[in-house]
Amino acid sequence: MTRYKATISYDGTLFAGFQRQTKVRSVQEEIEKTLERLNSGVPVKIHGAGRTDSGVHAYGQVIHFDLPQARDAERLRFGLDSQLPEDIDVVAVEQVGDDFHARYNKHSKTYEFLVDNGRPKNPMMRNYATSYPYPLDLSLMQEAIKDLEGTHDFTGFTASGTAVENKVRTITRATVNQDSKTGFLVFTFSGNGFLYKQVRNMVGTLLKIGNGRMPVSQIKTVLESQNRNLAGPTAAGNGLYLKEIIYED
Amino acid sequence: MTRYKATISYDGTLFAGFQRQTKVRSVQEEIEKTLERLNSGVPVKIHGAGRTDSGVHAYGQVIHFDLPQARDAERLRFGLDSQLPEDIDVVAVEQVGDDFHARYNKHSKTYEFLVDNGRPKNPMMRNYATSYPYPLDLSLMQEAIKDLEGTHDFTGFTASGTAVENKVRTITRATVNQDSKTGFLVFTFSGNGFLYKQVRNMVGTLLKIGNGRMPVSQIKTVLESQNRNLAGPTAAGNGLYLKEIIYED
Numbered sequence: 001m002t003r004y005k006a007t008i009s010y011d012g013t014l015f016a017g018f019q020r021q022t023k024v025r026s027v028q029e030e031i032e033k034t035l036e037r038l039n040s041g042v043p044v045k046i047h048g049a050g051r052t053d054s055g056v057h058a059y060g061q062v063i064h065f066d067l068p069q070a071r072d073a074e075r076l077r078f079g080l081d082s083q084l085p086e087d088i089d090v091v092a093v094e095q096v097g098d099d100f101h102a103r104y105n106k107h108s109k110t111y112e113f114l115v116d117n118g119r120p121k122n123p124m125m126r127n128y129a130t131s132y133p134y135p136l137d138l139s140l141m142q143e144a145i146k147d148l149e150g151t152h153d154f155t156g157f158t159a160s161g162t163a164v165e166n167k168v169r170t171i172t173r174a175t176v177n178q179d180s181k182t183g184f185l186v187f188t189f190s191g192n193g194f195l196y197k198q199v200r201n202m203v204g205t206l207l208k209i210g211n212g213r214m215p216v217s218q219i220k221t222v223l224e225s226q227n228r229n230l231a232g233p234t235a236a237g238n239g240l241y242l243k244e245i246i247y248e249d
Numbered sequence: 250m251t252r253y254k255a256t257i258s259y260d261g262t263l264f265a266g267f268q269r270q271t272k273v274r275s276v277q278e279e280i281e282k283t284l285e286r287l288n289s290g291v292p293v294k295i296h297g298a299g300r301t302d303s304g305v306h307a308y309g310q311v312i313h314f315d316l317p318q319a320r321d322a323e324r325l326r327f328g329l330d331s332q333l334p335e336d337i338d339v340v341a342v343e344q345v346g347d348d349f350h351a352r353y354n355k356h357s358k359t360y361e362f363l364v365d366n367g368r369p370k371n372p373m374m375r376n377y378a379t380s381y382p383y384p385l386d387l388s389l390m391q392e393a394i395k396d397l398e399g400t401h402d403f404t405g406f407t408a409s410g411t412a413v414e415n416k417v418r419t420i421t422r423a424t425v426n427q428d429s430k431t432g433f434l435v436f437t438f439s440g441n442g443f444l445y446k447q448v449r450n451m452v453g454t455l456l457k458i459g460n461g462r463m464p465v466s467q468i469k470t471v472l473e474s475q476n477r478n479l480a481g482p483t484a485a486g487n488g489l490y491l492k493e494i495i496y497e498d
Contacts, residue, residue: 011372086372087372123258123337
């Protein structure tokens with residue numbers, strides 16, 4: 001048995017999400033079907049570093065899986081990439097030790113969130129950025145986003161009813177800038193783990209702050225109160241990208 | 250009767266092209282249906298500056314149409330934009346004189362063609378750039394593309410059997426550069442008019458030159474011989490954008 005780590009990118013538009021579910025199209029199912037074909041019809045289970053929701057994109061999702069025999073990594077990458085549907089690409093494959101686990105090995109994740117503030121929006125980007133055609137003050141959002149950095153209990157920014165007990169996470173970097181070429185706002189968050197819908201809820205709150213309908217201090221208020229009702233709405237999934245995952249060691 | 254000029258953008262992916270045709274979805278039909286609704290059910294015909302093929306995108310297509318009474322231009326833009334499908338946007342509307350004609354008034358057009366030279370390609374851009382996962386020497390293409398500038402008979406770069414008699418056109422600017430952020434190649438062509446499939450045929454030839462399978466002198470050879478068989482293949486429509494149209498006066 002040989003274990004492989006693969007970095008994959010996908011367009012989330014036509015997927016119900018990363019995780020396999022019955023009756024809907026998932027990234028996991030497409031990759032497992034392709035691996036099964038490459039593995040002489042024997043099923044192969046993949047493990048992802050994290051799930052992504054419906055419509056959410058990835059440039060750097062990481063998965064691992066086992067194959068009965070060792071293969072040339074670049075040939076395996078090419079074979080997988082060629083046989084997968086057009087909206088999934090295999091960026092890199094490498095052989096790893098049997099103790100590597102995409103989800104449980106310590107890692108940091110970076111998410112990006114794109115907002116098209118144009119009016120009208122860019123039609124080519126309607127599935128790849130969230131349209132927000134209202135006034136936004138970038139400097140207010142840049143001030144507020146800094147309060148998200150550090151170690152906090154993010155209960156107020158996750159979906160209610162989440163099964164995870166410990167909601168303390170560390171965000172090492174949180175920034176928002178305007179792309180000089182596209183004019184889009186780019187929110188970037190790096191950290192050791194994110195709760196369900198956390199990024200989209202943080203962005204939804206920051207947009208309300210940028211639009212002047214919540215004070216800059218609202219981020220602190222939500223963190224301290226741990227009250228989801230004080231945060232902004234959940235931003236749509238189409239602007240969200242799982243950008244990069246970096247493992248320790 | 251009041252004439253309006255509108256600048257529209259659209260994602261060509263789900264259209265059979267700009268021009269109205271039976272049984273397939275076209276940009277023209279969607280806009281005419283929407284204008285008819287806004288015009289109390291009375292049909293309105295639109296005239297585009299040019300046609301775009303299936304899969305071809307536009308940031309700056311220009312159309313004109315007549316309405317029986319004068320309307321506030323920004324309200325008309327907003328009304329049209331709101332009621333049109335998501336993949337068409339109305340960027341600007343202005344009232345113009347009755348002698349304005351989107352097609353016949355003298356204008357210059359700029360087309361852009363995006364090539365994703367990555368391996369693997371960017372899955373988010375699969376409908377918005379043409380994937381070319383082979384080696385390309387940018388400097389060879391930059392040298393060759395200059396031969397397209399100027400006034401030439403472009404017979405060798407158009408589809409055979411084109412009805413247009415006069416195939417002499419002037420290209421005022423032809424460049425190719427690599428976008429530092431995306432890594433994509435960006436071909437830009439400005440001129441007083443382009444023949445059917447001309448841009449895609451020029452790009453297909455330039456890619457062969459960049460890949461070393463045609464000499465840099467091939468552009469001159471095709472122009473002088475007027476022989477379509479000496480040009481490269483027609484590049485796919487998904488990388489092509491009608492970027493801007495500028496009218497004289």
